[in-house]
Amino acid sequence: MVAARVLMAKTSLDGHWRGINVVSRALRDGGFEVILAGMVTADTIARIAADEDVDLIGLHVGGRVEVVERILDTLAANGITTPVIAGGTIPHYAVARLEKRNVSCFPPGSALDDIVARARELTAQDVVNEEE
Amino acid sequence: MTHEPSGSPVEDSGGREWSTVSGIPLKISYGPDDVPEGTRAAAAAPPGSVPYLRGAHSLGYRSKPWRIFQLSGFGNPEDEAERIRYLLSKGGTGFIMEHDRMTADNLYDVDHPEVVSRREDVGISGAVIMSAHDCELALEGIDQGRYYAHAGGGVAQHAPFAMAAYWNVALRRGLRLDQLNGTGQADFFLTYIGCPPLHQIPPAAALKINCDIVEFCNQHLPRWTPISMAGYNAADSGLNAYQELAAVFACNIAHLDEVKRRGTVPVEKLAYALGGVSFRMAMDFFEDICKLRAARRMWHDILHDRYGITDERALRLRIHIVTAGSAMTYQEPINNIVRGTVMGLSAVLGGVQSMGISAYDEALSVPSEQAHQQSIRAQQILMHETNLMAVADPLGGSFYVEALTAELEERAYAFLAEIEEAGGFIAAMESGFMHGVASENQVTLETMISDGTRQIVGVNIHTSDHDPFHIDGFQGSIDAWEKGMQRLERHRAARDRDRATAAIDSLERVCRTGGNVMAGVMSAVGDDVTVGEVGEVFRETYGSWKFPVSF
Numbered sequence: 001m002v003a004a005r006v007l008m009a010k011t012s013l014d015g016h017w018r019g020i021n022v023v024s025r026a027l028r029d030g031g032f033e034v035i036l037a038g039m040v041t042a043d044t045i046a047r048i049a050a051d052e053d054v055d056l057i058g059l060h061v062g063g064r065v066e067v068v069e070r071i072l073d074t075l076a077a078n079g080i081t082t083p084v085i086a087g088g089t090i091p092h093y094a095v096a097r098l099e100k101r102n103v104s105c106f107p108p109g110s111a112l113d114d115i116v117a118r119a120r121e122l123t124a125q126d127v128v129n130e131e132e
Numbered sequence: 133m134t135h136e137p138s139g140s141p142v143e144d145s146g147g148r149e150w151s152t153v154s155g156i157p158l159k160i161s162y163g164p165d166d167v168p169e170g171t172r173a174a175a176a177a178p179p180g181s182v183p184y185l186r187g188a189h190s191l192g193y194r195s196k197p198w199r200i201f202q203l204s205g206f207g208n209p210e211d212e213a214e215r216i217r218y219l220l221s222k223g224g225t226g227f228i229m230e231h232d233r234m235t236a237d238n239l240y241d242v243d244h245p246e247v248v249s250r251r252e253d254v255g256i257s258g259a260v261i262m263s264a265h266d267c268e269l270a271l272e273g274i275d276q277g278r279y280y281a282h283a284g285g286g287v288a289q290h291a292p293f294a295m296a297a298y299w300n301v302a303l304r305r306g307l308r309l310d311q312l313n314g315t316g317q318a319d320f321f322l323t324y325i326g327c328p329p330l331h332q333i334p335p336a337a338a339l340k341i342n343c344d345i346v347e348f349c350n351q352h353l354p355r356w357t358p359i360s361m362a363g364y365n366a367a368d369s370g371l372n373a374y375q376e377l378a379a380v381f382a383c384n385i386a387h388l389d390e391v392k393r394r395g396t397v398p399v400e401k402l403a404y405a406l407g408g409v410s411f412r413m414a415m416d417f418f419e420d421i422c423k424l425r426a427a428r429r430m431w432h433d434i435l436h437d438r439y440g441i442t443d444e445r446a447l448r449l450r451i452h453i454v455t456a457g458s459a460m461t462y463q464e465p466i467n468n469i470v471r472g473t474v475m476g477l478s479a480v481l482g483g484v485q486s487m488g489i490s491a492y493d494e495a496l497s498v499p500s501e502q503a504h505q506q507s508i509r510a511q512q513i514l515m516h517e518t519n520l521m522a523v524a525d526p527l528g529g530s531f532y533v534e535a536l537t538a539e540l541e542e543r544a545y546a547f548l549a550e551i552e553e554a555g556g557f558i559a560a561m562e563s564g565f566m567h568g569v570a571s572e573n574q575v576t577l578e579t580m581i582s583d584g585t586r587q588i589v590g591v592n593i594h595t596s597d598h599d600p601f602h603i604d605g606f607q608g609s610i611d612a613w614e615k616g617m618q619r620l621e622r623h624r625a626a627r628d629r630d631r632a633t634a635a636i637d638s639l640e641r642v643c644r645t646g647g648n649v650m651a652g653v654m655s656a657v658g659d660d661v662t663v664g665e666v667g668e669v670f671r672e673t674y675g676s677w678k679f680p681v682s683f
Binding site for chain 1: 233234237238246247249250252253256257323326327328329330368369370461462463495496497571574575578581582588590591592602604605607610679681682683
């Protein structure tokens with residue numbers, strides 16, 4: 001079985017790497033192949049997601065929800081339907097907005113096991129869809 | 133009753149081995165034999181006498197309470213001014229200006245494409261200050277001659293601009309530089325370990341510029357602490373308590389050696405200039421208290437033993453602390469008031485000159501006004517209601533405290549030796565040695581939360597789905613980018629263009645010829661050069677450093 005590929009990127013220009021490092025390590029330990037993109041723009045995230053044919057996009061949110069929504073819009077405009085999860089300092093109102101767009105949110109204090117479990121669910125579903 | 137020697141943890145009936153969060157084994161109780169021979173004399177010396185283990189001043193807080201020094205800033209410069217005035221009106225006894233992270237950390241103006249593509253993030257944590265004029269707006273109604281200030285510039289490459297902007301505003305208001313009281317930061321942990329921007333000058337260039345700042349302040353701003361290494365940022369990036377101590381002093385040693393090599397500042401003055409540092413207080417109560425005590429003695433011993441300094445003023449470490457932002461939980465944030473108070477209490481007991489308590493809404497946003505006021509009130513309650521200021525170093529002589537202080541110090545020296553074996557501070561930074569240590573610790577700390585070794589109320593124990601005290605965080609000003617664009621356009625149109633162009637050229641010459649960069653930036657910002665233009669010169673002349681970790 002080929003490992004599911006996760007693209008990890010930061011939405012803002014804030015380079016705190018502690019969160020993304022810990023989550024990326026947990027995903028790797030959980031059997032995922034992790035592609036680290038760093039602080040990149042919406043267009044770059046969409047390009048890498050397409051080029052690398054990723055199964056999941058993980059966004060580290062360090063800024064406003066509008067910037068995350070721009071990334072979602074850019075993915076949609078490029079026909080990318082890859083599921084998205086988001087972690088970081090995401091206040092409640094932003095969680096609500098992102099969940100409306102099917103983004104699973106993991107604010108501070110989320111358990112790593114829960115993140116990995118959700119990543120598995122989302123990527124397993126993908127595999128099922130491809131087989132149909 | 134006999135006591136096991138240090139390092140022999142005693143298991144409880146359940147077989148659990150207890151230790152500090154940094155992994156120092158803990159016994160059930162401590163006795164006289166646990167205090168190492170070498171620490172007894174220092175522990176017996178009263179506060180205010182060498183080696184200052186027990187405190188920098190003989191009168192403790194009786195001579196001077198700690199400074200209430202809270203970080204603030206968001207949105208537009210006017211928002212920043214309003215918040216600073218608010219904090220001062222509530223009893224803040226100094227202020228720390230936070231510049232917008234996107235523009236400041238990267239040295240970009242708001243029209244840089246990387247900023248434009250994420251424009252809503254502008255101003256989310258820090259005010260947009262691109263010019264001396266913007267800084268003037270951020271200081272509206274604030275008397276620079278009266279208050280102790282941190283002008284911003286936690287990030288090394290941003291420090292010259294942040295201070296130049298603040299100082300130029302003071303000059304424009306008719307003050308003299310030698311009247312100004314405050315501190316710089318320019319620390320090596322914020323962006324060289326903790327949160328790198330897209331572009332930053334290499335650590336060696338930052339060291340050079342920091343030494344320029346030290347020289348400039350020595351000449352022009354005798355009351356200003358030129359730079360201040362922030363162990364806080366090392367610790368919140370993952371270094372443990374004794375690694376934080378070692379990293380701060382290794383960094384200061386790099387600065388001492390460089391300025392000493394230049395021979396431009398007398399070594400006593402240099403030591404004093406570098407002797408204001410910050411540490412992080414987190415939730416391991418006694419470990420962090422002992423860290424502050426160990427820090428004072430280490431700084432004294434390093435200066436005395438390595439540099440032969442005997443001037444008592446220079447040998448006293450001055451400590452600012454910030455309570456750990458990472459300790460503040462997103463779940464049931466009102467409980468963070470307790471966490472802030474506990475961390476603040478440990479700082480008071482450890483002995484500090486200055487303190488910032490992180491806000492209860494820290495895990496959600498920059499502080500709301502209410503949360504910011506609460507941080508100040510927590511400090512005031514500790515100051516006025518508890519009688520804590522009466523007695524200096526109240527824990528001195530405790531077998532446990534003296535033993536743990538000595539243990540932290542011993543481990544800190546061992547880590548300092550590792551840094552020196554790795555080629556010294558700058559080499560250990562450039563090679564990624566420090567990042568590797570931080571990364572391992574980050575994972576270990578997270579694993580300890582996952583497996584329950586570290587318990588956090590509301591996060592992995594006593595969790596609940598419903599929070600009766602709903603707190604949604606502070607949303608700040610959404611128009612900071614647009615208003616920044618308007619100000620930038622007006623600024624460029626209104627300034628003397630030839631003069632600004634000449635100032636940029638002149639700054640570039642200074643950077644290329646190894647002149648004093650602080651003096652160069654001071655002059656350029658006085659001629660209305662912007663933060664983005666300073667950044668272009670720095671990127672052009674020093675290049676960009678490749679961060680040694682992928683993320």
